[in-house]
Amino acid sequence: MAPQRDSDEPYIVITCEEAFAQEGRTASGDPLADPWAERASSTWVDPRTFGTRKLKELYPNHSVVAFANADVLSFPAAYVQPIHAPDMVSTVYFMPLARQMGRSTGMLLNSLRFGSFKVAWDKYDFILYVVKFLYGTFDNTEMYLLHEGPEEPSRALVMASGVWQNDLHEEIYVFDSGYWDKNHKLWVEVQKADWNDVILKDEFKVNLKKDVFGFFDSENMYKKLAIPWKRGIIMYGPPGNGKTISMKAIMKGCDAKGFYPLYVKSFRSWKGEEGAMVDVFEKARQLAPCVLILEDLDSLINDNNRSFFLNQLDGIESNDGLLVIGTTNHLDHIDPALSNRPSRFDRKYEFDDPDEEERKLYVQYWQGKLKNNKDISFPDSLANEIVDSTAKFSFAYLKEVFVSTLVLMAGFEEGDDKRDFADVIKGQIKALRKQLSAEPAGHTLHTTQRGVRAAVSPPDRSGQPDSRLANQGRIWEAGETFDRPRGSMLGGLPVPGMSRGNPDRRIDLRAIAVAAANSGRSYMF
Structure with a gap:
């Protein structure tokens, strides 16, 4: 029988775990990248506190201001440059673009999860860290602004970017589905309105x-x-x-x-x-x-x-x-x-159906619009006849009289027997009168908007930058507006009364893609 070993006999256990760990580790260029990756992969309680304390440890000569709902990266007065691109972590999204933009493919958008940037604003230089992490059930975003000196310049930058972000830039506030959005498309449509076109x-x-x-x-x-x-x-x-x-x-x-x-x-x-x-x-x-x-x-x-x-x-x-x-x-x-x-x-x-005086004003309005068209004869006698034959027509019906007439005349091809403007418009009045008689009271015209769209070609925006993005030194977007509600513009409005990580907050990738395409830039968000 083999002799039993005394359990009290001293012995040494030798392992290579530390050596293996050091050998397998790749040092990152950014001092926070490795500690953040390690912490983000483990069990933790308060990532915001960890980020602040770790940055103070890594940058002892800098003040650190943590913030969440002011998007410094989209602030046009700030100049931004990534510090160490290889350490940036992002998720790529594909977004198809509208055909009318003249592009047949789409764009790749990057959702930033970790990144560091040099930021210049006013007479100050800063370091900006952007991190996104799972906290509870939802993704949260935290930003840290570092400045070599007191924190007042950092706070001033956060204030300036927040004020700009909350302001309107060729946009209109629209409330829908529980959110305030800043809508540029509505602003563009509103700019087309003119009191001279309001025939009252x-x-x-x-x-x-x-x-x-x-x-x-x-x-x-x-x-x-x-x-x-x-x-x-x-x-x-x-x-x-x-x-x-x-x-x-x-x-x-x-x-x-x-x-x-x-x-x-x-x-x-x-x-x-x-x-x-x-x-x-x-x-x-x-x-x-x-x-x-x-x-x-x-x-x-x-x-x-x-x-x-x-x-x-x-x-x-x-x-x-x-x-x-x-x-x-x-x-x-x-x-x-x-x-x-x-x-x-x-x-x-x-706003009732136009009376005779208002119908006359509306017909005269169209007379003025068509007076330089050599293919159209629009004498006062015809104008008076139109006024007399359109009693009980709403302004929508009156508009359709002219729009449908012009669409029909524009469809005449060379060699066709072109009908006279007066004959065409009288035919449209007769058809609309028949439609009006068949519709119940209070019913509106269905074809007006289609007629308008047929008469107006969509603008060619291919290669045209959005005027709001001109001369802006920004490439990335960050902040609470990562998860902006549907329909919001770049530099979106923080959702009022919402805590971080609300499940109803949504991101509008298409708006970002269109803005990126129009400005010829890449966007991270």
């Missing part, structure tokens, strides 16, 4: 503009009278009679004068309609003096949310400087407590 009686237009723009000039008068500086206007009437184009002209004018238009599409929200109303009125009070647009008021306000809406409209909270404009096709569907009480909506404008 002069007295009507003058009074409407006076009630809107005069409100913002009357703050002192309201205060002298000791009454709240607020006003409500309802624009009502059957569809197709100028409410929308008048609203666009109002939004354009208010925006030009520095009074933000806020457009509400819906009160549907993950917070419920009451929660959405709180967000809407909080933003309106923050930006006042401003104009709050509630289109299709009878659809937005219902039996379940009416009381809460009325409380927001004229409750105990101040709405000074707030002009609320609502539109509706059915004034009788709105509760009298909302439409007839002066302190709520004290002015009403009816």
